[in-house]
Amino acid sequence: MATPTLTRPTPRTSTSERIRRPRKKMTAGKIAALVVAAFIAVLWMIPFAWATATAFKTETDAAAPKVSWMPPSGFTAEAFVKVFQDGNIPLWTWNSFYTSAAITAITLVISALVAYALSRIDFKGKKVLMTVIIASIIIPPPVLIIPLFYQMLALHLIDTSWAIILPQVIHPAMVFVLKKFFDQIPRELEEAAVMDGASRLRIFTQIILPLSQPILAAVAIFVFIGAWNNFLWPFIATNDGALLTLPVGLQTIKSAYGIQYAQNMASALLAALPLILVFLLFQRQIIKGVATTGLAGT
Numbered sequence: 001m002a003t004p005t006l007t008r009p010t011p012r013t014s015t016s017e018r019i020r021r022p023r024k025k026m027t028a029g030k031i032a033a034l035v036v037a038a039f040i041a042v043l044w045m046i047p048f049a050w051a052t053a054t055a056f057k058t059e060t061d062a063a064a065p066k067v068s069w070m071p072p073s074g075f076t077a078e079a080f081v082k083v084f085q086d087g088n089i090p091l092w093t094w095n096s097f098y099t100s101a102a103i104t105a106i107t108l109v110i111s112a113l114v115a116y117a118l119s120r121i122d123f124k125g126k127k128v129l130m131t132v133i134i135a136s137i138i139i140p141p142p143v144l145i146i147p148l149f150y151q152m153l154a155l156h157l158i159d160t161s162w163a164i165i166l167p168q169v170i171h172p173a174m175v176f177v178l179k180k181f182f183d184q185i186p187r188e189l190e191e192a193a194v195m196d197g198a199s200r201l202r203i204f205t206q207i208i209l210p211l212s213q214p215i216l217a218a219v220a221i222f223v224f225i226g227a228w229n230n231f232l233w234p235f236i237a238t239n240d241g242a243l244l245t246l247p248v249g250l251q252t253i254k255s256a257y258g259i260q261y262a263q264n265m266a267s268a269l270l271a272a273l274p275l276i277l278v279f280l281l282f283q284r285q286i287i288k289g290v291a292t293t294g295l296a297g298t
Contacts, residue, residue, distance in 0.1 A: 055079055055265035062261035079262035083253060083270065091242070092249035093274070099164050099234075099245060100227040106169040107223045108216060115178035116204055120190070130179075136172040142232065149236060163237040164245070168227055174219050181215045182208060221282055225275055246271050 053069055054062050058078065061071035083089065117123075118130055148167045149158075157163040185208060193203050209216070231247040238244065244252070250267040 051265045051268060054261055055269050057262050059260055059262050062265075079260075079266035080270070082263055083250070083266050086253040087249055088241075089246075089249075089270065092244050092246040095161075095243060095249075096228055096246040097274075099161060100224050102161075102165050103168045103227040104220050104224045106165070107171050107174065108220055110169060111171060111174045111178055111219065112209070112212075112216070113204075114175050115182055116208060118175070118179045119182035120187075133172045133175055137176065145233065145236060148233075152237060159238055159240045159243065161243060164234050164243070167233060167237075168230065171223060174223065177219065178212070178215060181212060185211055217282065221278065224278065228275060 050069075053071075053075075056075040056077060056079070057071040058073050058076055061068070061073050114133075118126065118133075144167075152158050152163045152167070157166070189207055189211075190203050193207055198206075229247065230245075231251075234245045235248045235251075238248070241252075250271060253263075253267070
């Protein structure tokens with residue numbers, strides 16, 4: 001009678017062990033590109049680091065002729081305390097937030113609808129309209145300030161939130177970007193939806209917009225940042241202290257006794273902090289929206 005022999009079962013290899021991705025070799029060109037990128041990043045961070053260090057200095061140390069990263073009196077937050085004491089930072093921040101959010105939402109709706117019409121609908125004067133949109137991109141915004149002011153004055157909207165919002169909802173550049181993105185979406189998807197009885201509005205809301213989320217997110221972030229940073233138009237359109245946005249409000253607390261360097265830097269950091277948070281939270285959407293030019297395989 002043969003004795004059974006015990007054989008050790010062969011160990012199962014995992015999928016990751018069976019399929020090994022080739023490692024990307026670091027070439028001299030890639031290393032040089034990384035070194036240059038790191039050098040540029042350091043150059044960009046130096047002014048920000050200096051502004052941060054100055055904001056936490058006393059006014060005496062900030063105005064000292066001798067440049068020093070480490071102040072002799074030590075770091076202090078008195079510049080921030082002074083800014084909060086002299087100005088209504090929470091109110092100004094809220095005004096900036098809701099006006100920027102409203103501008104972003106309205107701009108997305110208008111730009112997406114116009115871009116879709118230019119991309120998919122053939123109508124008389126389409127080429128002329130597209131030419132006007134492209135030409136309006138190169139018009140400097142300050143040129144339109146006087147006409148816009150008289151328009152808001154005629155509509156009795158001066159010193160209202162709508163005076164800040166409405167003139168900023170038209171962005172020809174965003175229409176152009178969205179139109180180019182919509183051009184890359186295959187028309188076969190819409191033709192199949194039409195065969196199923198879908199209307200133009202349903203195609204736009206249930207097919208085009210879901211496929212355009214990366215570029216819509218990027219456009220929304222860029223518009224929000226531009227509206228948040230806008231100083232000139234809110235400064236001209238409003239005189240009511242309750243409607244001041246953060247960039248405009250911070251200018252009202254400048255001291256009459258000369259330039260307060262620490263206080264100025266503290267104000268700048270307070271105005272930039274929300275935008276830094278927006279970038280840190282949505283940097284992936286920004287990069288994806290900028291890098292995406294269409295659907296894969298089109």
